[in-house]
Amino acid sequence: MATSSTASPQSAVLHRSLRSSPLTVTSANRHTLNFSDGGSMLDSTCGAAVSCIGYGNKRVRDAMMAQLDKFAYVNSMFFSTPIYEELAAELIRGTEGKMARALMMCSGSEAMEAALKMARQYFVEKGELKRSKFIARESSYHGTTLGSLGVSGHVGRRALFEGTGMLGANVGRVSACYAYRGMKEGMTEEQYVQMLADELDRKFEEMDPGTVCAFIAEPVVGAALGCVPAVPGYFKAMKAVCDKHGALLILDEVMSGMGRCGTLHEWQQEGVVPDIQTLAKGLGGGYVPVAAIMINHKVEDALSAGTGAFAHGHTYQGHPVSCAGALEVQRIIREENLVANVARLGVIFGDLLHQALDSHPCVGDVRGKGLFWGVEFVADKKTKEPFSRAKNVANAVHHVGLHRYGISLYPGMGTKDGILGDVVLICPAYNSTEDEIRHIVKKVKQTVDWTFKDLENNDSSLFRAQPASRL
The missing domain is CATH 3.90.1150.10 (Aspartate Aminotransferase, domain 1)
Known part of the structure; x- marks a missing residue:
């Protein structure tokens, strides 16, 4: 077990807290972290639901080293790489072809930023220029950058920026699907779903349906509420409301996806296919900083028929070593x-x-x-x-x-x-x-x-x- 911190009080690192020094990890193997003071910990949370295949996997290490031996980086503005193509194909295969394209980035927050921009561009390509707003849920968390935090409903993480204009004002909010606190006494799950669907429908009308790009939700709410799954039928009902108003459905599976909930993608249990999906933590298993968005065929078709390009980019998107690590993690998950x-x-x-x-x-x-x-x-x-x-x-x-x-x-x-x-x-x-x-x-x-x-x-x-x- 862990004992006490031994990190230097003179640390040059801007740690998450400047008032106390965190424990220092010196090694890790399988599911155990070892600390500089001789203590250890069973990592029963995989960090932040990240290290899904444990620590010290030789296959992943070897795959990353093999890519390093070839080259570490290319400019994605001009070039692609075989390893990027392989990873994207692996991800699309995992959706049974229901999604069409994948874009790799470095973090879940980056992925959500890209998802918001993709949703906006989809409607610009279709000539619906008034659509620039989003509907998200209370008690949600979609990332720490200003755009992703702007659509989040996490009160504590938004507090420093509330009322400053930094988070924007183009987001409407509806209730989370949180049966423990949201279902009224005597209410059935079907009645609860209908109540939430009606609330979402009213929110669209309140905001003017022709101005809303998408409804955003985590299939299982992670950090903000603590692993809260939706009740049966919820996402089918929400998708129906989105379709009624011509809006997209964005599902944030950064924490709950890539196998964490018992299917590769949690939406595969819900009977819906998102228009845009974000994923991250279980994608690379902590071996590399990597995240992604995937778009379905409807979104791909709109881009292909229009400008033919996504107006977005990062220096390290599709980073070859990250792709190599993530691809090997996904192969291990599939093969085992x-x-x-x-x-x-x-x-x-x-x-x-x-x-x-x-x-x-x-x-x-x-x-x-x-x-x-x-x-x-x-x-x-x-x-x-x-x-x-x-x-x-x-x-x-x-x-x-x-x-x-x-x-x-x-x-x-x-x-x-x-x-x-x-x-x-x-x-x-x-x-x-x-x-x-x-x-x-x-x-x-x-x-x-x-x-x-x-x-x-x-x-x-x-x-x-x-x-x-x-x-």
Whole structure:
């Protein structure tokens, strides 16, 4: 387990917090991180749901080195590369041909920026020049750049820029599909879906349907709410509303996609095909900084019939070494049937988490799918009232897990109203075994039990103010 930080207080790095030094990782193997102070941690969240095949994979290393031996970089304004073509073909193949083209970048935020620009250009190509607005959901997170943050509904991450004009004013918001807090007592899932579809329809009318480019949503809400899947039928209903008003559907699978939820793309479980999709974390498995957008045939046809070019670009898009790493990660996932393993273990993982935590007086909800699960904590199970921010519960659970039990629990806050509401995410690697999953659940239960035992004993040391996770 981790002990204490040994990073120098004179560090030249602009860390996420300047008030405390983070633990220093010196090596990693399979699913374990090792620290400079001799401690270690089972990475039960794959970082931020990134390291999906674990650490130290020789196949990925060799693929990257082979590309380096050929060349490391070319200018994508003028040149393509075989490895870029291979990766794009692999991604399109994974959609069974339902998507048409892929563009590689370096981060999920970059991918969302590109998706927004692509949606706007689609309508410009079609001559619908008034379309420049977007509809997104409350309690969502789509990236940290100003454009991607502008369509996000994450209160904490937007706060510094609210009211400045920096985030823009062309975004309308609707409710998240969040059954635990959104479904009224006695309401069926079908009625809940209809209520949300009606809300989206009204938002289109309020904003003038002819001015809206797209509706944006995460199929499973990640950092903002903590692994909240949509109820059955939700995305079919939302797609129908988008089609009614001639708008596109953008699905953000940066965190929930590339096998994390038990299918390669989460939308393959929803019976819809997005017009534009973003993906990132599981794409390169942490071996390289890489992300992508994919467009479907309708969007490709509009570009091909118009200017024939996407008015967008990055210096490092389609970077050959990143493409080599990501392609090998995807080949490993496919060849080792890891998505099927995620689906199989996900059922076991969910059942074990429910058995271990549902009866805990401070656990309000356990939710997720595949190997993407969240646990929400409440002060009162009946009213679902969250803890006060002063209790700092999510960070306390993270702290206890890391320093006492040697596991990673990804903390998040704001599940009720953007400020109050504590949750932790648990996102094991795709190549985990059933024994490892059972071990993780045991450690999670121990962590939760210990944390709230200390809370009852008023041990404020565990609940001291710590910087909130901004991953």
